[in-house]
Amino acid sequence: xxxxxxxxxxxxxxxxxxxxxxxxxxxxxxxxxxxxxxxxxxxxxxxxxxxxxxxxxxxxxxxxxxxxxxxxxxxxxxxxxxxxxxxxxxxxxxxxxxxxxxxxxxxxxxxxxxxxxxxxxxxxxxxxxxxxxxxxxxxxxxxxxxxxxxxxxxxxxxxxxxxxxxxxxxxxxxxxxxxxxxxxxxxxxxxxxxxxxxxxxxxxxxxxxxxxxxxxxxxxxxxxxxxxxxxxxxxxxxxxxxxxxxxxxxxxxxxxxxxxxxxxxxxxxxxxxxxxxxxxxxxxxxxxxxxxxxxxxxxxxxxxxxxxxxxxxxxxxxxxxxxxxxxxxxxxxxxxxxxxxxxxxxxxxxxxxxxxxxxxxxxxxxxxxxxxxxxxxxxxxxxxxxxxxxxxxxxxxxxxxxxxxxxxxxxxxxxxxxxxxxxxxxxxxxxxxxxxxxxxxxxxxxxxxxxxxxxxxxxxxxxxxxxxxxxxxxxxxxxxxxxxxxxxxxxxxxxxxxxxxxxxxxxxxxxxxxxxxxxxxxxxxxxxxxxxxxxxxxxxxxxxxxxxxxxxxxxxxxxxxxxxxxxxxxxxxxxxxxxxxxxxxxxxxxxxxxxxxxxxxxxxxxxxxxxxxxxxxxxxxxxxxxxxxx
Amino acid sequence: xxxxxxxxxxxxxxxxxxxxxxxxxxxxxxxxxxxxxxxxxxxxxxxxxxxxxxxxxxxxxxxxxxxxxxxxxxxxxxxxxxxxxxxxxxxxxxxxxxxxxxxxxxxxxxxxxxxxxxxxxxxxxxxxxxxxxxxxxxxxxxxxxxxxxxxxxxxxxxxxxxxxxxxxxxxxxxxxxxxxxxxxxxxxxxxxxxxxxxxxxxxxxxxxxxxxxxxxxxxxxxxxxxxxxxxxxxxxxxxxxxxxxxxxxxxxxxxxxxxxxxxxxxxxxxxxxxxxxxxxxxxxxxxxxxxxxxxxxxxxxxxxxxxxxxxxxxxxxxxxxxxxxxxxxxxxxxxxxxxxxxxxxxxxxxxxxxxxxxxxx
Numbered sequence: 001x002x003x004x005x006x007x008x009x010x011x012x013x014x015x016x017x018x019x020x021x022x023x024x025x026x027x028x029x030x031x032x033x034x035x036x037x038x039x040x041x042x043x044x045x046x047x048x049x050x051x052x053x054x055x056x057x058x059x060x061x062x063x064x065x066x067x068x069x070x071x072x073x074x075x076x077x078x079x080x081x082x083x084x085x086x087x088x089x090x091x092x093x094x095x096x097x098x099x100x101x102x103x104x105x106x107x108x109x110x111x112x113x114x115x116x117x118x119x120x121x122x123x124x125x126x127x128x129x130x131x132x133x134x135x136x137x138x139x140x141x142x143x144x145x146x147x148x149x150x151x152x153x154x155x156x157x158x159x160x161x162x163x164x165x166x167x168x169x170x171x172x173x174x175x176x177x178x179x180x181x182x183x184x185x186x187x188x189x190x191x192x193x194x195x196x197x198x199x200x201x202x203x204x205x206x207x208x209x210x211x212x213x214x215x216x217x218x219x220x221x222x223x224x225x226x227x228x229x230x231x232x233x234x235x236x237x238x239x240x241x242x243x244x245x246x247x248x249x250x251x252x253x254x255x256x257x258x259x260x261x262x263x264x265x266x267x268x269x270x271x272x273x274x275x276x277x278x279x280x281x282x283x284x285x286x287x288x289x290x291x292x293x294x295x296x297x298x299x300x301x302x303x304x305x306x307x308x309x310x311x312x313x314x315x316x317x318x319x320x321x322x323x324x325x326x327x328x329x330x331x332x333x334x335x336x337x338x339x340x341x342x343x344x345x346x347x348x349x350x351x352x353x354x355x356x357x358x359x360x361x362x363x364x365x366x367x368x369x370x371x372x373x374x375x376x377x378x379x380x381x382x383x384x385x386x387x388x389x390x391x392x393x394x395x396x397x398x399x400x401x402x403x404x405x406x407x408x409x410x411x412x413x414x415x416x417x418x419x420x421x422x423x424x425x426x427x428x429x430x431x432x433x434x435x436x437x438x439x440x441x442x443x444x445x446x447x448x449x450x451x452x453x454x455x456x457x458x459x460x461x462x463x464x465x466x467x468x469x470x471x472x473x474x475x476x477x478x479x480x481x482x483x484x485x486x487x488x489x490x491x492x493x494x495x496x497x498x499x500x501x502x503x504x505x506x507x508x509x510x511x512x513x514x515x516x517x518x519x520x521x522x523x524x525x526x527x528x529x530x531x532x533x534x535x536x537x538x539x540x541x542x543x544x545x546x547x548x549x550x551x552x553x554x555x556x557x558x559x560x561x562x563x564x565x566x567x568x569x570x571x572x573x574x575x576x577x578x579x580x581x582x583x584x585x586x587x588x589x590x591x592x593x594x595x596x597x598x599x600x601x602x603x604x605x606x607x608x609x610x611x612x613x614x615x616x617x618x619x620x621x622x623x624x625x626x627x628x629x630x
Numbered sequence: 631x632x633x634x635x636x637x638x639x640x641x642x643x644x645x646x647x648x649x650x651x652x653x654x655x656x657x658x659x660x661x662x663x664x665x666x667x668x669x670x671x672x673x674x675x676x677x678x679x680x681x682x683x684x685x686x687x688x689x690x691x692x693x694x695x696x697x698x699x700x701x702x703x704x705x706x707x708x709x710x711x712x713x714x715x716x717x718x719x720x721x722x723x724x725x726x727x728x729x730x731x732x733x734x735x736x737x738x739x740x741x742x743x744x745x746x747x748x749x750x751x752x753x754x755x756x757x758x759x760x761x762x763x764x765x766x767x768x769x770x771x772x773x774x775x776x777x778x779x780x781x782x783x784x785x786x787x788x789x790x791x792x793x794x795x796x797x798x799x800x801x802x803x804x805x806x807x808x809x810x811x812x813x814x815x816x817x818x819x820x821x822x823x824x825x826x827x828x829x830x831x832x833x834x835x836x837x838x839x840x841x842x843x844x845x846x847x848x849x850x851x852x853x854x855x856x857x858x859x860x861x862x863x864x865x866x867x868x869x870x871x872x873x874x875x876x877x878x879x880x881x882x883x884x885x886x887x888x889x890x891x892x893x894x895x896x897x898x899x900x901x902x903x904x905x906x907x908x909x910x911x912x913x914x915x916x917x918x919x920x921x922x923x924x925x926x927x928x929x930x931x932x933x934x935x936x937x938x939x940x941x942x943x944x945x946x947x948x949x950x951x952x953x954x955x956x957x958x959x960x961x962x963x964x965x966x967x968x969x970x971x972x973x974x975x976x977x978x979x980x981x982x983x984x985x986x987x988x989x990x991x
Contacts, residue, residue: 296919317718318922370709374733377716412709454916455717457905458733464906465707476904480798 038606038622043284048311049293051261056226058199059142064504067199072619073235073266075202078113079193082277083610083617086391090611091508093193094277097130108188115179121205122231122269123241130232132175134203140170141215142200145222152195157184188563190570194507205230209246220249227254234280235266263288281622299599308601308628309616315597317376336609338596339389340504344589345531348551349541350496351442357427359586363403364420365466366589367410374459383408384590388578392510394571402582411469420470437471448474448497451484460499489527491544498531510574511562520553532587552585603627668952675948681941689745702736704743704908709734719924729926732916740908741930747909751824752889756882758828759835767839768866772847785833793830797896823902827889835881842874876953883946887939910935
């Protein structure tokens, strides 16, 4: 091609690109809802750009995504949620397969639960009743396959002996009769019913062809029971009626309605009944999985009614601008508080963060408002002034802000910087000349792990800039999500600072924000989520190669609050624990409590926010007749 | 022919301009002069060279401009001035000529600093790639046999390596202290990016060079040199290398922009330069999320990248035409053809019609 033509071609491309770029409207629009009366029928079309991590195996899955599908659609548990927001009791648990609240012994250790009568499993076991031994089977399987949430069941008597191989059954779980389950604990747990609302405790049916199979129909599928899942909820995988458990596990064919990494199709479970929690208006749910696809592409598809909703926790900035600028879309997007937080973690066992005053100085220095602005502003969440989301503390700390700075601007405000420097001056080991800035070598080149991403890196740059003002110079290392987690999960890696920490409740109780992340006894050799080494014993610190010999902890506080019965006393206990964490340990800089923005197509009616799943409640929404896919 | 005068004395003809020219000393042009003459005749190549010079100058002067002209550093953050409450960056204004990027930083300054990063990585990586690729290609093509097989198979292995996965692995394993053996070379940054680009790109150049050398080694001038006792190293250096300069240069100008984009991909995956080191690739990467609400984030780095890419391409074409004897010969034939057509017109031979003789400058 001649050079003239080449230049002309380039200019033509530029013109095309310029034409493709449109300026979005800036007129404001607020979210709304479509509240037309839902009718039964239709196929709900969901798209998502990430996949489950363990093929929908309820004992092994870890993240939010599969739990939403388990609760709404595939699995019932002893207790469960009503798929509503907090204002409509969405944070409470109700009897689901249990016929009422459990009977609790006077010492708070023994729970007796009666099951609803006559409930049966979905295809192909439509004539098999859900019975008490099925729940024991699920918990035992969870320990055998090393499920990530089995720590919540360690309080069951005999669980630790079973998990260590010393016993063949869990002595604290007994089926008194087919419809009565008795569970004995080693210590009281005020959140007992929440623990048995988790998918890991969902019943597993026996194998009619092999009644002695220890894990029933899940036997032989230690790493991927999902494609062979027998449902107990309003839906089941398409093709479940073709499952054949009479052949050996390695010869069994998985359900046709689950194509790993590509799609899931849920159809009605013909045996589903006696369920006041789930409405299940739609006849079918089609989940399309396009791993890695741009979120904005999927959001556009929803707004074009090609899909009914996208499974995500927030929309892209460009989609948000579109939503705000187009009043006709007001009924298709919804903003809801999520019970998740984002925070920075400092490793208490790595200098200079082994000094409480340095940690306090960091808390004052961070520009939380700027961080939130980079996350999308107010629509992304509320500023976190303490660690635990307020609703989990019954809003007892709503006005609490120990590290307050003007406009939450941290060191980017003169008064905020002054507060940070005042705190640093008290750290005489690190601020040797008392000028409010760290001046020793330990404050230079501090590794801070973040994740790659346009906004997360911008946020890391802001944190770096804030900390530089008090003499703490971090070296941000942004890695892919997997690589970053692999680093911070390893207590031997001695990561000084984690910039992308976040936690979402496992169930609506503050305990879930403390057990894994702040309990010294839960520091693990691998997959450790106590990144700050809070409560690590001297032996643990030595084991992991730290030179620091002691760090503060709050294990006894956590134990005390966990044993407190549900109610005002429990809320107060956790509120006090939060203050202790904030003021006396200060391992974290809480940044925001996230807000979730969901979008739906124009076909969706009765939009409902499921606060437990932090997602659209797929079992509560309906579709307009004749709309979308029938 | 000498004209005879009346006294039978030969009359020397009056000297003409042509004679004067003949009488002047004829000075031969050196290859370098010929090269530059050809090159500067190519207007597009000259424009390309000017553009590259301007961009290099801007890159060198970036700290001066940043400090004394706009008074914004490349990593200074202006969140409250240059982003909306929703975090949307604001566009160009009097203080921020290119607007702000998604982090509230001055895009103009980051584009200037980005020129340094992108050019350094591209040139450094390209230079390493050229040295390794040309050396491997010449050796493989010249020696053939087992040497060729070994080098070719090794380059096949390198080509089949999953580049991005390895790069991610390096970043994960070596990006966090205590790092990896290799120190700064294997830590995310300029060096690692250049190293990865060169390491995984040299086989392409090596194959091109090998192909050229396989054909050149059979030429008569190589045989002559061998007959005169030249060593293999000398033959490769003095006979073969000059004859493959043109394709190497053309390929090099094509891979420079490709390397800039490769750096962007690596940066996006966490193994490239950190955010504190601006680069066009990274700015464009960030812009993909924002361009519908912040068009300037894509426009300005994109224009600079486009201009640089185009300039290198044009310069490369000009260099090829100036260096390649066959291209020069083709060029001469085209010029000769045009001259003949010109003269034919002047003599009125076109279409059998007499035409006025025109003076041609």
